[in-house]
Amino acid sequence: DVADLPGVPDWLPGHLRAEGIEELYPPQAEAVESGVTEGGNIVAAIPTASGKTLVAELAMLSAVARGGKALYIVPLRALASEKQAEFEQFEQYGLSVGVSTGNYESDGGWLGDKDIVVATSEKVDSLVRNDAPWLEDLTCVVSDEVHLVDDGQRGPTLEVTLAKLRRLNPDLQTVALSATIGNAEELAEWLDAELVDSDWRPIELQKGVHYGQALHLEDGSQQRLAVQNSEKPTAAVVRDTLQDDHGEDGEVTEEGGSTLVFVNSRRNAEAAAGRLASTVRPHLSGDEKGQLEGIAADIRDVSDTETSDDLADAVADGAAFHHAGLARGHRELVEQAFQDRLVKVVCATPTLAAGVNTPSRRVVVRDWRRYDGSAGGMAPLSVLEVHQMMGRAGRPGLDPYGEAVLVASSHDELDELFERYVWADPEPVRSKLAAEPALRTHILATVSSGFARSRTELLEFLEQTLYASQTDQGGRLERVVDDVLTYLERNGFLEVNAGELDATSLGHTVSRLYLDPMSAAEIVDGLEYWARHAGEPEASDEPVDATADGAFSTASELAEETEADPEDISALGLYHLVSRTPDMYQLYLRSGDREEYEMELYEREAELLGPTPSEFEDERFEDWLSALKTARLLEDWASEVDEETITERYGVGPGDIRGKVETAQWLLGAAESLAGEVDSDAARAISQARIRVEHGVREELVDLAGVRGVGRKRARRLFEAGIGDRAELRDAAKPVVLAALRGRRKTAENVLENAGHRNPSMEGVEPDPDVEVHEES
Ligand code: ADP
Structure with missing residues (x-):
């Protein structure tokens, strides 16, 4: 009973009851018995949707009640705001919550006043590196999805960070939340923790495989689906799930529900959502159609791209896709509409399984293999991943049980999938630190x-x-x-x-x-290369000078003597430099790209900050070209090419553009500091290139675009109306400003205020009719 919890604040039982929680779930109760509310270390390995968050809250709230301070480590930035929103419900009881993501270089001093801090493991690692003093005041740390220590990319950071926090404060309470894994007791041993290892779920889950027009479930039962002509398996499951079940007397015994479909790539998610829209549409009521139209309009407002349009079209028909290439606003609208049961099917890449709380009546894991660069082809998903996806099936209180199926195309595959996933236990988690x-x-x-x-x-x-x-x-x-x-x-x-x-x-x-030392070495080499080669005449095979003893010195040797000229450093060269570091996730070369970027390379080689690898060094050459493709995207963005054109040209989503831009901003900022460290003259050029990429504008707009509320499109319009910078904006005639901002009074007032205008009011001002305003090009 929630009334009998040792160590928790007095208000908590009442709060939990108001939330509909009267009793703890069994694994939660076990955690309390093991001392989670009294400062004890716990590893809780329990299935998705079985109430891990409350275990974390019990630990943190009791730590704060004892006068301490708690840190909650999230595995994904996207989850930080979700957790923050969840913990902010405690602010009514006087607790304060802070969230820290992004911006790796500060010590986050203001977080020192918060009772609960939410951060990614990278952020915490960086706080440790920057000596954030308040880290020593921590009394409780919660690590969510701790099984991700197994992840080759990010696992080591989590592992080292936990070790450091525990060393800073040997009495630190450590609570690690994990999916069910093969070796939870090893994690518990590592963290000197009590283990709560359970496969209890609040709602029954039946795993199985779809094969030959039926769901084969793990209890041995089969459910036939009424398949319409030439319908694909996923469509058949989605349609079957939508239909109400009827008892013998015809009354509805169970209302239709929603389906979550996991596929292996963004493109597949988009294609599947498009196809399933036609399955869902006939099942929508008039009222639902109206509401969905409204959400579709909101989606179109988020961004002006093909992805946005495709998503809006699908959502209007009650279907959606969800992947990391979506803008944040898109993701939120989709998740909300799915929770509100308006969107009936979401086709997702596995990011959604990683923690966003979107349970669904049925789950279909359509693809059990995905492309894996390090394996050089398709590789099967881990049992752990598949079980996490399957765990999203069944909404407590709404569904009698959840069903989750893989899809088999042959009888052999049916058997294989049962062996490989349905009956299999998740893999053990292994540290990747030795890489x-x-x-x-x-x-x-x-x-x-x-x-x-x-x-x-x-x-x-x-x-x-x-x-x-x-x-x-x-x-x-x-x-x-x-x-x-x-x-x-x-x-x-x-x-x-x-x-x-x-x-x-x-x-x-x-x-x-927070740079990979190898990235730093690459950047330093690039800057030194530039210092040696700037101002160099076009490369030529001809010797240009003969010294007295008859030995030739080449153009490049001559150039080593010349001072580098900061104006000579091209933005593309800098974008390429940061794009080839291991800290930038480069764009892939698609078929046909290789020729295009080889041409591009020979045209612009002189701008690049380093020697082009020989074509015989296959991997390095390929890498160099991918970096060039990435650099070209950044250059396009910084040259005001519109989002839609960029998404088409590079085959990416709007969220990817933002991702590349943010990474480039960070790496260029780091390059600026490194330039200072190695006495390079490049700092000013780097700063310029960074600001251009930050705002997505050409050089002449850098100042204007820096005014809050202006952005790349408005900066261009103001510029075309004859306003060149922030100072000119303050002094400009109001009718001109208003016309350049297409008559939007509120916007104009905001912009003027942010530019430091003393009286930004637009009351009674009419747009100057002589200002020509171009529509979006
Ligand atoms: P997990 O983090 O394990 O995936 P959550 O913590 O999000 O799962 O819990 C899933 C749902 O169960 C939440 O909506 C939560 O409010 C609810 N819940 C958690 N504990 C209890 C409980 N003891 N009684 C009733 N509902 C609970």
């Missing part, structure tokens, strides 16, 4: 922030990681560590003297900037 890129970053950070001052201390610290507790290959960690130390020393990030470790000034900067 070199991960160690490179984390060893530098560990030394730079003073966690380890010698090789011995470093190895001691690493002993506290999951990796160390899992490995039985003695000596392996030590060998990799030594390789990494050599790399860091050779590139000028660390000094090693008789086993003592010291970060150089460059090393400290790199660690604080």
Whole structure:
């Protein structure tokens, strides 16, 4: 009973009852018995939708009630705002909640006053690197989806961060929430925690496989679907789910419900949503159609792109797609409409399974393989991932049970899928810390922030990681560590003297900037290359000079003597430089791209900050071209090419453009600091390139676009009306400003106010008819 919880604040039982929670779910009760409300360390490995969030809340609220401070680590930035909204319900009881994402370089001082802080593991890692003083006041840390320590990309950061927090404060309560995994007891051992390992669910889940017009479920039963001619399996499931069930006397025994369909790529998600729209449409009531039209209009308002249009078209018919390429506004509208039961089917890539709370009557895992670059082809999903997707089936209180099926196209596949997924247990979670890129970053950070001052201390610290507790290959960690130390020393990030470790000034900067040392090395090399080659005449095969002793010196040798000219550094060159670092997720080359970008490369090679790899170095050359493609996208964006054209030209979604732009902004900011560190003259050019990419404008608009509320399109219109910068905007005639902003008074007033105008009112002002305003090009 929620009235009998030790250690929680007095108001909590009443609050929970008002939320409809009278009793704890069994795994929650087990966590309380294991001391989660009394400062105890807990690893809770329980299925999706079985109330993990409340376990976290019990821990954090009781920690705060004892005068402490709690940190909640989310695995995805997209989840931070969702958790924040959830915890803000406690502000009515006097607690304060802060969220910290993005902007890696600050110590987030203002977070020091908050009782509960929500952040991604990357952000927490960066706070540790920047010595955020309040981290030492933490008394409770919750790590959500801790099984992601298994992720090759991001797992090591989570692992090292938890180890560091626990070292900063040895009494820190650690609560780790995990999906059901094969080796939860190992995680518990690593974190000195009590284990709550359960497969209890609040609503029954039947897993199974769709084959031959029927759902084959794990209890041995089969459900036939009435299939319409030539209907695909997914469509048949969606339609069947939509239909009400009727009892013998014809009354409705169960209302129709919704389906969540998981596919393996964004394009497949969009295509499937388009097709399933025609399955859903005939089942919509007039009222639903009206409401869906309204949501579709909101979706079109979010952005002016083909993705936006396609999504709106599907939503108007009660179907939607959901993937990481969507703008945030799109995602929110889709999730809400699905929860409101207006959208009846969502076709999603696995990001949705990773935590967004959108349960559904049925789940179809349509694709169980996806493209995997490191495997060089299609690779099967893990059991853990498939079970997490399946766990989204069944809405407590609404559905009698949930059903989740994979799709088989042959009898053999039916058997295989049962073996591989339905009856299988999730894989054990393994640390990925020993991978070199991960160690490179984390060893530098560990030394730079003073966690380890010698090789011995470093190895001691690493002993506290999951990796160390899992490995039985003695000596392996030590060998990799030594390789990494050599790399860091050779590139000028660390000094090693008789086993003592010291970060150089460059090393400290790199660690604080949150760069992969390899990215920093690439940027520094690029800047040095530019300093040597700027001002160089067009490359030529001819020797240009003969010295006295008859030896030739080439154009490039001559140029080494010339001072680099900052004006010569092209924005494209800088975009290419940051795009080829391991911190930028490059665009793929599609078929046909290779020729296009090879041509582009030979035309613009002189602008690039580094020597083009030989075509015989296949992988490096390919990488160089992908970086060029990415750089061209950034250049287009910074040249005011409209979003729609960019999405078509590069085959990306609007969310991807934002993603690339944000990463480039961060890396260019870092490059600016590095330029200062190595005495390069490039800082000003880098700053210019960064601001252009931030606002998506050409050089002449940089100042105007920096005025809040202006943005790239309005800046261009103002410029065309003869207003060149912020100062001119303040002094401009109001009718001109109003006309340039297409007669929008509210907007004009806002913009003038943000530009520092003393009296921005537009009352009685009429737009100047002589100002020509172009519609969107
Ligand atoms: P998870 O984080 O494990 O995926 P959630 O914490 O989001 O799952 O819980 C799923 C739903 O169950 C939420 O809507 C939550 O309010 C509800 N819930 C959690 N605990 C209880 C409980 N003890 N009694 C009733 N409902 C609960």
